[in-house]
Amino acid sequence: LFHGDTMLFPFSGQSLDKSLYRKFSAVMKPYLHPRITGVDTLKLFLDGFGRYLQTIPNQPLRLSPFYGDKPAQEAKEAVLERLKDGFPLPCLVLNHKDKGFSDFVWHWFLLVGCREEQGRFQVLAATYGEGVWLDFLRLWDTGFQRKGGLILVDSLLEKSKTFHF
Numbered sequence: 760l761f762h763g764d765t766m767l768f769p770f771s772g773q774s775l776d777k778s779l780y781r782k783f784s785a786v787m788k789p790y791l792h793p794r795i796t797g798v799d800t801l802k803l804f805l806d807g808f809g810r811y812l813q814t815i816p817n818q819p820l821r822l823s824p825f826y827g828d829k830p831a832q833e834a835k836e837a838v839l840e841r842l843k844d845g846f847p848l849p850c851l852v853l854n855h856k857d858k859g860f861s862d863f864v865w866h867w868f869l870l871v872g873c874r875e876e877q878g879r880f881q882v883l884a885a886t887y888g889e890g891v892w893l894d895f896l897r898l899w900d901t902g903f904q905r906k907g908g909l910i911l912v913d914s915l916l917e918k919s920k921t922f923h924f
Contacts, residue, residue: 766815787811797865801826801908804849804867808910821913827851827906831899835880837911838873838895844914847871850884851907857897862886870909 765771769786770779791798791807798804801824812818825837841848847869855864863884871890872883880895 766818767812767820798867799851799853799865799907801851801910804851804910819914819916821915823911823913825909825911827853827899827901827908829908831896834899834909835895837909838870838882841911841913842870842873846912846914847885848912849910851909852898852901853905853907854901854903855898856902860893860898860901863893863898 768783770783773779790811791804794803798807805822805824808822812820812822825834838848849867850870851867852860852863853865855861863886866886868884868886870882871885873895874881874883874892876892881892882895882898883890884893
């Protein structure tokens, strides 16, 4: 909607509230439905959301995985680039040794902003109806072998047509 595209959200123009969120979740359920272990891989998300995008004529997005085993600096650069272009990033954390991230374990959420604060790169995570600033390097280093990662969103339209903050 930030980019002026109303085709991706069938309820554009209506006030975004809990009721509308539930309606949209019903639309998405055939594409992104929980399994016994949830939507616990980037592939499941990409397959499901990709099928949804195929139902939309001339949809303007390309999605790609950015796996959690990639170096933190590469992840930071990917986050900066996508947020600069006005695209939130779906993020999956499967496990985390830092108990400060317990609300984000086995959970999908969106990265919607970033900043440098006291020499640390922070991301704004949107989840459970609120935004929380997180130290990105700590978030990225889960301490576990099996990792989630990010879904990178790119526009198929010319760069000049994308929204910038």
